[in-house]
Amino acid sequence: MDYQKIACWGDSQTFGARTVGCYPLYLVRTLEAKTRYAWHALNFSTNGHTARDLWFRIGPELMELRDVYQCCVLIGANDVANSTSLDLFAEYYRQVLSALRIAGMRVTYCGEIPPFWSDGHAFFSNETQARRAAYNEVIERVVEASPIATLVRFPGLDASHYTDPVHFNESGNQYVADAFASAIIRR
Numbered sequence: 001m002d003y004q005k006i007a008c009w010g011d012s013q014t015f016g017a018r019t020v021g022c023y024p025l026y027l028v029r030t031l032e033a034k035t036r037y038a039w040h041a042l043n044f045s046t047n048g049h050t051a052r053d054l055w056f057r058i059g060p061e062l063m064e065l066r067d068v069y070q071c072c073v074l075i076g077a078n079d080v081a082n083s084t085s086l087d088l089f090a091e092y093y094r095q096v097l098s099a100l101r102i103a104g105m106r107v108t109y110c111g112e113i114p115p116f117w118s119d120g121h122a123f124f125s126n127e128t129q130a131r132r133a134a135y136n137e138v139i140e141r142v143v144e145a146s147p148i149a150t151l152v153r154f155p156g157l158d159a160s161h162y163t164d165p166v167h168f169n170e171s172g173n174q175y176v177a178d179a180f181a182s183a184i185i186r187r
Contacts, residue, residue, distance in 0.1 A: 003038040005067060009054055010074040014045035018167040026177035034185055050078045051092035058096055062103040071100060072180050074111035076139065077166055080132050081123040090138045097146045109183050110143050111152045112136045116166055117159040124165035152183045
């Protein structure tokens with residue numbers, strides 16, 4: 001059997017909080033429909049995590065992986081909400097990509113931090129949405145400097161793809177999965 005495995009790291013957006021599905025689930029379905037491989041997604045996501053949290057946990061999680069050479073990373077929403085220092089965010093993100101490369105990842109698909117849809121939420125206000133651009137600029141710079149990273153953008157993601165200001169509904173999960181799948185297939 002020809003197969004591919006893909007690891008997915010992130011926070012509640014990767015976990016699929018507030019929905020039954022998650023983008024890694026739909027990513028496999030999309031890739032199996034568009035490629036000749038059977039796919040297996042390994043979802044290493046934790047609600048509420050930041051790039052710092054990912055940095056702490058990725059080492060042990062990488063040690064568990066076998067026969068996995070590509071992955072997706074979608075992290076940063078909680079960094080924006082918590083106003084993490086941009087310099088620290090950049091360094092944690094850079095070191096996560098470095099750890100993935102050292103562990104043998106051939107390619108890492110890094111999602112931009114998706115838009116927030118402010119509606120009175122305490123953590124995801126209009127101010128939070130305004131700060132998001134600076135964090136996405138950091139991700140873009142770190143990805144450009146990494147020999148294994150590819151940036152994935154979500155230009156058509158709108159409020160209809162969300163259950164609340166930050167979490168995707170099923171159509172949002174599918175949209176994100178399709179964006180990652182397009183990047184994977186283009187490579």
